[in-house]
Amino acid sequence: MVCSALRRVAHMHVYLVRKASSVSTGHHHHQALGSRTAASEFAARGAPGGAVEVLGKSYPRDDYSNLSRKVLSRVGRNLHNQQHHPLWLIKERVKEHFYKQYVGRFGTPLFSVYEDFSPVVTTWQNFDSLLIPADHPSRKKGDNYYLNGTHMLRAHTSAHQYDLLHAGLDAFLVVGDVYRRDQIDSQHYPVFHQLEGVRLFSKHELFAGMKDGESLQLFEQSSRSAYKQETHTMEAMKLVEFDLKQTLTRLVTHIFGDGLDVRWVDCYFPFTHPSFEMEINFHGEWLEVLGCGVMEQQLVNSAGAQDRIGWAFGLGLERIAMALYDIPDIRLFWSEDERFLKQFRVSDINQNVKFQPLSKYPAVINDISFWLPSENYTENDFYDLVRTIGGDLVEKVDLIDKFEHPNGDGAPILEPLGNAHEDSSPLAKEDGTERRGWIPRAVTDSRSGPHTSRSDFTVFRPVRSFLFVQLNSSELTHSVAQSSEDIEDVVLLHTQRRQSPRGNMNRTGALNVHPHSLKRGQ
Numbered sequence: 001m002v003c004s005a006l007r008r009v010a011h012m013h014v015y016l017v018r019k020a021s022s023v024s025t026g027h028h029h030h031q032a033l034g035s036r037t038a039a040s041e042f043a044a045r046g047a048p049g050g051a052v053e054v055l056g057k058s059y060p061r062d063d064y065s066n067l068s069r070k071v072l073s074r075v076g077r078n079l080h081n082q083q084h085h086p087l088w089l090i091k092e093r094v095k096e097h098f099y100k101q102y103v104g105r106f107g108t109p110l111f112s113v114y115e116d117f118s119p120v121v122t123t124w125q126n127f128d129s130l131l132i133p134a135d136h137p138s139r140k141k142g143d144n145y146y147l148n149g150t151h152m153l154r155a156h157t158s159a160h161q162y163d164l165l166h167a168g169l170d171a172f173l174v175v176g177d178v179y180r181r182d183q184i185d186s187q188h189y190p191v192f193h194q195l196e197g198v199r200l201f202s203k204h205e206l207f208a209g210m211k212d213g214e215s216l217q218l219f220e221q222s223s224r225s226a227y228k229q230e231t232h233t234m235e236a237m238k239l240v241e242f243d244l245k246q247t248l249t250r251l252v253t254h255i256f257g258d259g260l261d262v263r264w265v266d267c268y269f270p271f272t273h274p275s276f277e278m279e280i281n282f283h284g285e286w287l288e289v290l291g292c293g294v295m296e297q298q299l300v301n302s303a304g305a306q307d308r309i310g311w312a313f314g315l316g317l318e319r320i321a322m323a324l325y326d327i328p329d330i331r332l333f334w335s336e337d338e339r340f341l342k343q344f345r346v347s348d349i350n351q352n353v354k355f356q357p358l359s360k361y362p363a364v365i366n367d368i369s370f371w372l373p374s375e376n377y378t379e380n381d382f383y384d385l386v387r388t389i390g391g392d393l394v395e396k397v398d399l400i401d402k403f404e405h406p407n408g409d410g411a412p413i414l415e416p417l418g419n420a421h422e423d424s425s426p427l428a429k430e431d432g433t434e435r436r437g438w439i440p441r442a443v444t445d446s447r448s449g450p451h452t453s454r455s456d457f458t459v460f461r462p463v464r465s466f467l468f469v470q471l472n473s474s475e476l477t478h479s480v481a482q483s484s485e486d487i488e489d490v491v492l493l494h495t496q497r498r499q500s501p502r503g504n505m506n507r508t509g510a511l512n513v514h515p516h517s518l519k520r521g522q
Helices: 013-025 038-044 086-101 157-166 203-207 234-256 297-302 317-325 330-334 338-344 379-393 455-459 476-482
Strands: 002-010 051-054 057-060 112-114 120-122 151-153 171-179 191-201 261-269 272-282 285-295 309-316 364-372 394-404 465-470 487-499 505-515
Touching (some): 086 171, 086 191, 086 317, 157 171, 191 234, 203 234, 234 261, 234 272, 234 285, 234 317, 261 285, 285 297, 297 309, 309 317, 379 394
Parallel strands (some): 112 171
Antiparallel strands (some): 002 394, 051 057, 171 191, 272 285, 465 505
């Protein structure tokens, strides 16, 4: 049993609390949650039975189902296809570059573009077709959004790579929204947008114009090394790598301008070898902008292109747009605020745009702690719950402390941030009783037995829990109770005033929360 303390930050705390309350009472339809509590909706998502509707199609639920209503509300938004959206601008700039620079034999663009594929794919498309092993950590339920055991929201646009190669294409771009469970901060969001590029070469195309090119070969049987695959000749691999890096250097120069410093970092991807990450020096800092590599020949062969060799790359549209337009927070891309959107209505997609901030208000910080179950828990479970209830108002969640009781039971302990001396620990000493500074305590509620229902949601509705918060509103206690229909009561155990790092006084306190029987509206 572990007690985790996480820091949550919101633009306006009172607004966040009121939204959580309105979700549970059913008076408002907030973030497409309807009249049921956000907590109940989140709990039910992993329960077998029933079906989940995505883009007009129904998928039966099973033990793998973990798609939250918050993420489901983002499916179909297709920000990359909304004219004058910043992500659309980046996509169009990339398309324009490839259309102009790479022309086929008949004067038509060499690269075909696909930007309307459904984000629902099979697990085979997302993993197996890309040679991702069955035990690879990227398959974890805690990192992906599964509709059920066979279908999911794609984690990368590479999920369409096999199908396009199998259809006979040898040069294409794929753009779309991708989904990964992730932490809460200004740089991460469970939905973002990728642009994937693939190009294959025949022997004639790769060696054309080279002296004695007819005698060179694409393939051989040798051993794999850090520099090439076992089936590729060194000459073929070097030419493909050169073409890849030249193509991408031209692309980022087109986007960010001339005189750009570029460096290549060796890395690992299951579907390319050798693999690289591209970094650029932008405004004096090195920024990773994309991943790429020589495609695994086994993948190419399985798609029916045994006589060809190729490269692939993938970049995040948000990362490029944030750097290019000085957008500080990834959640702003989902804003429907006219003050944000109108800044990108430009007559020329290559026009320089610098984002102007919308808000001048400082963040409000809250601390919360709760018991965790001994198994079947990931931090992404909590992040999804926060997003479901708090929406995009919650700017950041940080794990600031952990406590594991030596006997496996007892009370969670949390010392407020900034209230301890540098030489003291917020955790218990060996006997579990001595503490330094002001440390809230919550005792074990002996009236309740183990709570194991509703699958993986047990972590958020434990038998006993303890909250440490900054009390910025008299409505907070009531709102915390309203955020889950299973909370029995909320008791203010302690309150005091303490000085914040900014020098102002904040009233702080401890809330003891007991689950199971609170009637909504009490």
